[in-house]
Amino acid sequence: MASFTHCFLLFFTCVLCFRNAFPVLGFRSDFVLFPVVKDAATLQYVARISHGTPLRRTDLVVDLGGSFLWMDCDSGQKSSSNRLIPSCSVNCSRAKFNDPGSKSCLLNTNCNVFPNNVVTGLASVGELVEDIVAVDSVDALKVGEITTVDYFIFSCVPTFHLQGLASGAKGMVGLGKTSISLPSQLSASIGHPHKFSLCLSSSNGVLLTGSGETLFGSKLTRSLTYTPLVIKQDDYSIHVQSIKINGRRLGLGKLEAKLSTTVPYAMMESSIYATFSKAYVEAAASMNMTRVATVAPFGFCFSYKGVRNSKHGPLVPEIDLVLQSKMVKWRIQGRHSMVKVSQESICLGVLDGGMEQSSPIVIGGLQMEDNLLEFDLQSSMLGFSSSLLFKETTCSSSLQDFKLKQFM
Template identity: 40%
Template structure:
């Protein structure tokens, strides 16, 4: 019998780790020749089916160990559980008032009354780590340790490169126990802060501050690119262009917002209260830890009714929580871009700049024979009027150009005959086994 597709992300990760163990990593130090530095880095992203969270394995510590982390596009830092068997000969906790603490914009000293261990030292910098699922926070220790990540030329995995002193937060075990998949040990934060993962990688390797996300379903792996394009997916398609673009706004917490000025369904404008879409820093928060797009209550009611009217030909069935509108899937036609349903357009900073959401991203199948509109009611006071969830991001390339404050977006890659699971990982058996550089 063929292996289960649900095991595929784990199998792919094992291939990479076995290949990477064949050679020690290459470490590039700050004074190394610039020509020896990679142009881009890449991480494979798997989706946990039980929690709908996206997870990356990042190799850290000495000796190197894969550490599974929830991917949070708005996370302020990379944080890990340091209470549960954190073993590393290269762990270091910078002293308070050090240059490392200044870089992280941390000015509080902390003490720890327990036995000295990773995450528990006196006169070190304290910072908050956040669980993006439960919303809980915990006070942790700023730390440094080795981090290794595969390089890429844009189409396959290359050699591992290493940052010897990557800054991260050491958090208590309890923070990783609520809402996370089993074995996950923390969060990989991509927010616009001084110690987020993309910021440190760009600074160390001399990249422009740019990263791209391409998420997918549990049956495939997605990818996170850090650095310059191209981003090639099978069969050799560079999905970094053409891209639509819209201004990217950053909150004080380093979160990413865009301005959705109106919503259209089948080219017809949904009558939404304009005041709700004129908020700053933007009407729409992008989230990788919110499974489905959340709409403020009045927007949700109007949007759902409008969508139902545009789908009057499709028999409706009893809604399945958390969704409010569901249809008989046996009466709907399957296409290359999902079920044949009404298109949803997010109109951005001008009427010609549109992010189209097709059936593959708008409809969810909670059980066989049923399609539900994959948008949920956020109540009267959500964090933003629209929180764009990870399901609506799948098989779309999003490029966060932080230097230019611009978001590039592809809309569904299914239109182009590819998807986010088409990054070539077969090369892991050869490329990742090359000598590793310390950059």
């Protein structure tokens, strides 16, 4: 009997050790949120994350298709809880899962990865590390619970790797489907659903992992339209069956549209753009819109004089991305399709991406603003609300309504 009791206590102690190695919050967390602001100079979306010992806040550019989080670990105060990950370790193998050519390891060496700065196209060698990350956890009863997630994996990069990022940003936070992306790690550590939501704004937006129902309300989250996600090398794309402008279908075949938080405006491959822009200009002319001199980087600009306004922006031709059926469409109009460049001019926020653009269509930040997007990685589905302006709300006001100003 004593031997049995001794074995039971030993087993119970091992279970406790195991739980410490893979920490889970002490209460059910509906979601974890990070405030996101738009940088006016670069038009990049910047999330704020607290990490290390002592805790410090770090601004990171949001990269929707990024494989993992990477940052400059040398600037500022060093974290005493930052630990290098060995080359011959499970976590190193996890980080290199999508890179078969680099799975070999050397004993007594550190794990190196190759973080990609998608803004400049620069790739460099970074050391894989683990550290504490503090998260603002919210459940249905509590607001602003602060907890820490140990053993969070990311990469440290040299300072020059920050070129092209928003002023003050110290790296990028990747939201791809890899096992060490931010959503994947928090889902595994906290135990909430393997999904994340973006609600971007021209001012204050939010990135959250887990369920967004508590923040945005069941009426909005249950009204989302869903379409299958196409995931290629961590990029998120959707199938587009056709494009319509003011209800008129363009002579284009089936296409793919990639979603990107690092591209400020929608972009199309040149041959697609030629067909699209011709039809758009014709639709604009039928609405008595007058073309004016272009302003870089835009290809088509119009006089603002005589253009009526509504709650969703200027009344201009409607763009519909028709998805898996005629009833499922992503509508782009008003403030999501036009950029006001002066008091007299507005420009079409869809650009010519050139002949070498890898994806036929890229949906940029402007088109995703004030549009609640839910990326369900378990079912590979994208939920989208279309413009929240039609629902007389915005991403920023949703945060304010929930009294989450302390996160902004």
